[in-house]
Amino acid sequence: MKVTVDGIEIDLPAGTSAIDAVFSAGGDVPYFCAHKYLSPVGACRMCLVESGSPRKNPDGSFVMEGEGDAASPKIFWFPKPMASCTMQATEGMHIRSAKTSEVVAKAQAGMMEFTLLNHPLDCPTCDKGGACELQDRAFEYGYGASRFGFDRRHAEKHYPLSDFVILDQERCIHCKRCVRYFEEVPGQEVLDFIERGGHTFIDTQEGGLPTGFSGNITDICPVGALLDNVARFRGRNWEYDHTPTTCTLCPVGCSITVDARNGRLERIVAGENRDVNEAWICDAGRFGHVFASEERLTTPLIRDEDGQLVPATWDAAIDAMKRGFSGMRTADVALYLGADSTLEEGAALEALAAATGARSVDHSPRYEVSVTAPQATLTDVATADAVVVIGADLGEEAPVLELRILEMLRGGLIPPEFAHGTAIADLRLVERPARRPERLAVIGQESRLWAHAGHRVSANGKGALARLTHPDTDELRAVLSLLEGAERPVIILGADVLNGASGSFSANLSDLASRTGAKVIAIPAAANSRGLGALNLVPRTGGLPLSRAQEAPAAFISRLDPGVRAAGFTVVHDTHLTTTARLADVVLPAITNYEKRGTVQNLEGRLLPLHPAAIQSGESADLIRTLTALAEALGVKAPARGLRGAQALLADRVALNLSDLPARGALHTFRQTFAGPAAPHTPTLWTERMHARRLTWVDRIEELVQNDWQLPVAPAAPPARAGGDD
Numbered sequence: 001m002k003v004t005v006d007g008i009e010i011d012l013p014a015g016t017s018a019i020d021a022v023f024s025a026g027g028d029v030p031y032f033c034a035h036k037y038l039s040p041v042g043a044c045r046m047c048l049v050e051s052g053s054p055r056k057n058p059d060g061s062f063v064m065e066g067e068g069d070a071a072s073p074k075i076f077w078f079p080k081p082m083a084s085c086t087m088q089a090t091e092g093m094h095i096r097s098a099k100t101s102e103v104v105a106k107a108q109a110g111m112m113e114f115t116l117l118n119h120p121l122d123c124p125t126c127d128k129g130g131a132c133e134l135q136d137r138a139f140e141y142g143y144g145a146s147r148f149g150f151d152r153r154h155a156e157k158h159y160p161l162s163d164f165v166i167l168d169q170e171r172c173i174h175c176k177r178c179v180r181y182f183e184e185v186p187g188q189e190v191l192d193f194i195e196r197g198g199h200t201f202i203d204t205q206e207g208g209l210p211t212g213f214s215g216n217i218t219d220i221c222p223v224g225a226l227l228d229n230v231a232r233f234r235g236r237n238w239e240y241d242h243t244p245t246t247c248t249l250c251p252v253g254c255s256i257t258v259d260a261r262n263g264r265l266e267r268i269v270a271g272e273n274r275d276v277n278e279a280w281i282c283d284a285g286r287f288g289h290v291f292a293s294e295e296r297l298t299t300p301l302i303r304d305e306d307g308q309l310v311p312a313t314w315d316a317a318i319d320a321m322k323r324g325f326s327g328m329r330t331a332d333v334a335l336y337l338g339a340d341s342t343l344e345e346g347a348a349l350e351a352l353a354a355a356t357g358a359r360s361v362d363h364s365p366r367y368e369v370s371v372t373a374p375q376a377t378l379t380d381v382a383t384a385d386a387v388v389v390i391g392a393d394l395g396e397e398a399p400v401l402e403l404r405i406l407e408m409l410r411g412g413l414i415p416p417e418f419a420h421g422t423a424i425a426d427l428r429l430v431e432r433p434a435r436r437p438e439r440l441a442v443i444g445q446e447s448r449l450w451a452h453a454g455h456r457v458s459a460n461g462k463g464a465l466a467r468l469t470h471p472d473t474d475e476l477r478a479v480l481s482l483l484e485g486a487e488r489p490v491i492i493l494g495a496d497v498l499n500g501a502s503g504s505f506s507a508n509l510s511d512l513a514s515r516t517g518a519k520v521i522a523i524p525a526a527a528n529s530r531g532l533g534a535l536n537l538v539p540r541t542g543g544l545p546l547s548r549a550q551e552a553p554a555a556f557i558s559r560l561d562p563g564v565r566a567a568g569f570t571v572v573h574d575t576h577l578t579t580t581a582r583l584a585d586v587v588l589p590a591i592t593n594y595e596k597r598g599t600v601q602n603l604e605g606r607l608l609p610l611h612p613a614a615i616q617s618g619e620s621a622d623l624i625r626t627l628t629a630l631a632e633a634l635g636v637k638a639p640a641r642g643l644r645g646a647q648a649l650l651a652d653r654v655a656l657n658l659s660d661l662p663a664r665g666a667l668h669t670f671r672q673t674f675a676g677p678a679a680p681h682t683p684t685l686w687t688e689r690m691h692a693r694r695l696t697w698v699d700r701i702e703e704l705v706q707n708d709w710q711l712p713v714a715p716a717a718p719p720a721r722a723g724g725d726d
């Protein structure tokens with residue numbers, strides 16, 4: 001399809017909206033209500049363009065203008081500018097944006113004036129300053145001066161919709177993005193316009209917003225009407241260091257941007273990754289970041305003669321470890337790491353285990369079984385024609401996977417991708433979309449997804465897979481025939497199935513997958529359990545899993561809190577003084593995943609990059625550098641002294657080349673994954689330390705004064721860390 005935009009002819013697929021035609025041609029159109037992943041509604045009227053199309057004669061030929069060779073189809077222009085977000089571009093259409101049309105420029109300036117009529121213009125004090133689409137577009141497309149000398153409408157200010165979201169009704173421009181988001185994405189009709197005309201305002205039904213995915217409306221509100229209560233008044237947009245990275249609180253691996261200011265993590269917003277989270281993240285991923293800047297360990301601690309843990313230098317900590325490990329065989333030191341550690345950290349630990357001969361090696365949490373069935377991606381889930389969820393509580397295990405399932409129920413329409421990125425207006429999306437609950441079956445305990453499913457089977461997770469393979473009830477027979485009748489079925493397995501799964505489980509699963517042609521997602525226990533399982537980080541023959549750490553003669557435990565210490569000398573590497581850290585002989589300060597560079601593998605096998613945000617954490621170190629200190633104390637050569645060394649180990653041992661991983665990540669299948677005995681795992685996404693401590697300002701100032709508060713300054717260059725880099 002040929003479309004001419006501001007005199008430039010471009011080729012576009014049929015069905016493209018006029019707004020996307022302009023962006024594809026490299027032009028610009030201001031818009032507020034259109035959103036890449038929501039239905040177009042034409043509410044704000046800001047995206048005006050002039051448009052015209054050729055017309056045909058009754059004999060099928062085009063109405064022409066001009067003579068001879070100069071003749072061309074005559075373009076019949078609409079008499080007025082049209083909203084481009086709800087208009088389909090058609091073959092031969094001509095479009096003029098404000099760049100070439102005075103009429104459009106004037107209409108947009110008038111529309112901007114109208115939009116600002118009831119906006120309170122508290123821009124200089126609004127939290128959204130610097131990230132407000134209205135403010136930016138008013139500068140670009142407005143008249144530049146106000147003709148309104150009267151007092152504006154006043155409405156409710158700072159009105160909490162929930163603990164996490166604050167509404168300022170005066171700032172709302174009625175774009176309806178938040179209302180459409182709740183209806184169309186999590187499928188919860190909880191927010192709507194109330195009253196009519198000039199009195200319209202946004203509010204919730206009694207009870208406020210449900211938690212789960214509510215924070216996404218603070219990203220998509222184009223003005224400062226909906227604000228993140230955790231980050232509110234913590235900083236201005238231009239003061240933040242923005243770091244695009246990956247959330248590792250669960251195995252989905254959503255793209256996020258971490259905003260830090262003065263060395264503190266103040267805000268997390270959703271990033272876009274079409275293959276993983278599209279543009280959404282869960283509330284735990286968005287609001288549960290408080291631990292990254294609260295009560296952090298910033299120096300090593302060693303136990304003194306009185307039995308107290310006291311601050312020390314890294315050198316003193318290495319000396320303390322040398323003394324503690326002296327006379328002990330290096331192979332007796334158990335090595336344990338958290339399963340959200342990066343692949344690079346895992347490779348460094350595995351190589352150290354090989355160097356020391358340690359048999360007690362483990363990552364946690366993880367399941368005892370490794371699944372060998374055709375792997376489904378998140379896009380497979382969204383575009384499936386049947387999904388069966390067995391033994392999973394997605395809200396606790398992988399929240400955004402739930403959104404991708406809901407996307408499947410409303411037709412699995414993945415927005416097209418153009419030269420300018422994801423389509424701005426996908427005309428196939430509609431408000432209040434029809435859903436197909438009969439395509440979803442949930443087997444197991446009752447969960448949030450239950451309400452959306454056409455087939456619900458209460459069952460004990462463990463036996464559910466076997467019972468589905470040989471169904472013994474009508475309900476289960478219906479689920480099996482749903483799978484058998486589908487062309488693109490997906491099976492999702494959660495903790496209730498994967499905990500304690502045995503050999504017959506794998507056989508049942510392969511049988512079911514091959515009979516129905518289903519692809520499978522087995523939700524891993526943590527952000528990188530899947531990748532770390534491929535690095536042989538499980539107990540060797542005769543070795544002890546983490547659940548038996550207290551029997552180990554000595555142990556090094558990184559970012560895990562089993563609540564016990566080893567029988568002998570114990571070193572803990574963590575971000576906070578956990579129960580386990582309090583029991584240790586030496587505590588080494590760790591960095592959080594928000595501060596790391598490295599790679600993790602998500603639930604669909606996609607390798608995703610981590611980038612370090614500008615968070616101050618004193619002398620904290622990642623696991624690779626901490627292992628160099630441990631190696632020195634054990635008297636062995638550290639196999640990797642930095643990220644590049646660890647990536648070389650990955651290339652050597654598992655043929656993984658991470659040198660040019662794309663920002664959207666890349667799918668990867670490891671040749672082998674290792675499993676060993678594991679303790680049952682109860683997924684709890686939102687842990688206690690992720691909650692904000694609700695300090696009043698008075699408490700906060702008192703706390704700062706007690707801690708010899710210094711005026712915050714921009715972070716200095718990071719201090720040298722133990723072990724150096726290579």
Ligand code: SF4
Binds near residue numbers: 202223
């Ligand atoms: S609150 Fe924000 S997102 Fe919702 S309608 Fe108003 S301006 Fe739009």
Ligand code: SF4
Binds near residue numbers: 253286
């Ligand atoms: S779904 Fe998982 S990865 Fe995504 S934001 Fe939530 S916790 Fe993070």
Ligand code: FES
Binds near residue numbers: 031032033034084086
């Ligand atoms: S009318 Fe709002 S973006 Fe088109």
